[in-house]
Amino acid sequence: MRIGELAQRAGTTTRALRFYEAQGLLPARRAANGYREYGEEDLRLISEIRTLQAVGFSLDDTRPFVDCLRAGHETGDSCADSIEVYERKLDEVDACIERLTEVRAHLLGKLAGALEREPGPCTVPGPAAPDTKES
Template sequence: MRISELAKRARVSIKAVRYYERLGLIEAEREPNGYRTFNDDHVRAVVEIRELSEIGISPLKAGPFVECLDLGHDHGDECVSSLAVYRDSIAEVDRMIDALSTRRAALQQRLEKSAGRSFTQLNAVLEFTTLPPGLPVPVDDGAVDHLAGSLVPQLKLPSTQGQIVELSALGPGRTVLYLYPLTGRPGVDLPEGWDSIPGARGCSTEACNFRDHFQQLRDTGAERVFGLSSQSTAYQAEVVERLRLPFGMISDEKMVLADSLRLPTFAASGHERLYSRLTLIIRDGQIEHVFYPIFPPNTHALQVLQWLSDNPL
């Protein structure tokens, strides 16, 4: 067969066939009149090279596969030398993934830092402390009915105050521990579809509400106030500084508290698991009261304040 027929049967261009010839992967036969001719073995070889290219193995590395076919094997990857190319290619892909992951993390970090610098304090408050209309209202699904009266697990978690907080030994008196999914940053998009998830929107508004009523909460019997999420301490620290929060945030990146207490969680775009919004009143290592579901979050601190007033020690 002529080169045009070979290219057609192997579903490649004539230019590709000539390239494979230059690499020595295939060698045409010569007729007495000098014309080059190809056979079915050449078709198999070119198809093999094309399929390898489709999965990222360059024709420059296809030699062992073609040689394997020339030895009479049904498939080009039945030889040890071909398997070695697979392993090398996988290792190369792993290196690329690691490099891209590092690059993405660096880009994300720079985005978050620059976004914070690009907005004034006033703009940050305007964007993240108001709730859009029409948010879906979460319903009580009974997911926390088992919590009241439960002992707080013996967990030690880092906080933005530079301390390790032992949840089962918070100290005398009452502690308000509010759990939230994640806080956004000015100029950084929230997860896709965030506003359509009942109870998801409003973490910064909730934090500001606790900030604005922090002293009243203390005066009414809350010895301590903490926020808790699965975001990193570094991420939380930026929020504490930007929103001027007078209390610390606790980071639970592995969500060990959720697993220990069987707390409700949910998934969102880019996040396999996030805390559902709820608040625990903890006293002497025991959960005294639970607020769930919480809506709207931008007035939740007032709800906690009312409960403390109605239930003095």
């Protein structure tokens, strides 16, 4: 299949596919007329890349999964390098959750303190009305 069909079937753009190719993630075979040609295995690579990016993986993070598929494995996470990326990403998520938990606790404390002071409505003085007298 040609690049336009691959882009359509993968739910992406030809520009993205060219970028993946430039990054070494998507091998392009050239026909005699110079057009890029792709197979079903390329659609599978693009699907893997897009799925991983949808859950927060960088393009570089997807590389071991793509390499694993290109090596002939049935899934992109059948290789040790892919497992290492999963573990690293989980560590990042855990750190983010920990930080957000701290932020949440801080905000709850601030809210409790504010509510204890029984806040009332705020009246902010508006700008002075313009002088409408004519000279």
